[in-house]
Amino acid sequence: MNATDRTPADLLRSALAADPGRPLVTFYDDATGERVELSVATFANWVAKTANLLQGDLGAGPGDRVALLLPAHWQTAVWLLACASVGTVVDVGGDPAAADVVVSGPDTLERARTCSGERVALALRPLGGRFPQPPAGFADYAVEVPGQGDRFAPFVPVDPEEPAIVVAGAEYTAAEAVERARADAPGLGLTGPGSRLLSGLSYDTWEGLSAGLYAPLATGGSVVLCRNLARLGEDALAQRIESERVTTARH
Template identity: 85%
Template sequence: MNSTDRTPADLLRSALAADPGRPLVTFYDDATGERVELSVATFANWVAKTANLLQGDLGAGPGDRVTLLLPAHWQTAVWLLACSSVGALADVDGDAAAADVVVSGPDTLDAARACGGERVALALRPLGGRFPQPPAGFADYAVEVPSQGDRFAPFAPVDPEEPALIVAGREFTGAEVVERARDEATGLGLTGPGSRILSGLGYDTWEGLNAGLYGALATGGSVVLCRNLGALDEEALAKRIESERVTAVAR
């Protein structure tokens, strides 16, 4: 992280420059047993490919609204940073009818069909797998993203003072996301590089987004993002905290 970083995408670029090989997001789904660990470099590559898809194929740019109908998941984190890279407004669990682009998981396809613009569906299968049969009216993310470029450059400059995120009805600029993530880091137990937070919170609140993504980015830390954490008993949770070298917990 650098003091000059003004958007979440800036934070990711700084993390990549500082230590590309360190873990950034470790994802568990305790309903399926899935575990995925992404280094800064791997995560940034997914973000670049997704931003290229968003900007090039889907035609999104600054001021466009991208509604994300997705759970707390590593691919959701990728989409949030891709929106920041392009300059699009990421509307978490927003109204698909108001969106220029909607990005849906497998459980929200009906709601996503209200979008009159571009529609993308994520199967949320282990290892980023595709749908066995693509949903009608949607592009399958897992099919479209691999061929995208590994480097991204926005067609237009991203203004950190423009709206970048809507969550739980509240709007934030890119600069506000960065500032608030930094200001609240200590309260989350994120004290700087080496901090590692385990989050079982959803991505449908600011608190969940900060604990599950932005706080770690803003402090040089990392996140263990757990979906369906309630499936674990306390003993199993304690073992995960120890094995993942967790320094803070949000649940």
């Protein structure tokens, strides 16, 4: 990654320029058996489409607050980078009533209804599937995102020194998030390109966000993001670590 990268969106652009075909996020849900692997290019395409939805259809811009009520999931990672691309403040698990936009999974819809702004719902079904019946008062992400543009340009340049992420009551600017992710990397066993971290941590702490997305992205590595990892036995976990060529793990 480039030393001049100062936002998570910068890190993704550098990763795309360096090696677009390499894996970036591999996702497992051990409750459903789902496995999804996204290359840097595929992940960046999802981010661009989601950022266009956020900026264009939802009218969000720098300084607006997005309450992200989602588990550790590949689509959550996409939203984190889409918010970074637009310049909104992403409040992980934050209060929807205090947000301009809420992005909710299927288990938090009632809480999300307290948002008086725009509401987006994700079914979190395999292959990014839509809801069988769209929840009232919400845009279905799986319906809205496919038609969005594959390239994104923010209306206003993102300021690295402005607030970007709120998690577990702590607020970080975009630049602080990048600096912390880089600083976390050695302790996570991320030594540079080719490092592959398996994370079973939730996204409701900085440690989970760093291990599950930001630190691998900041070092040219990749993440094997596992939801419901506790359902996997030790032998099966060891087999996954071997088959996915994992070099370091946090769970």
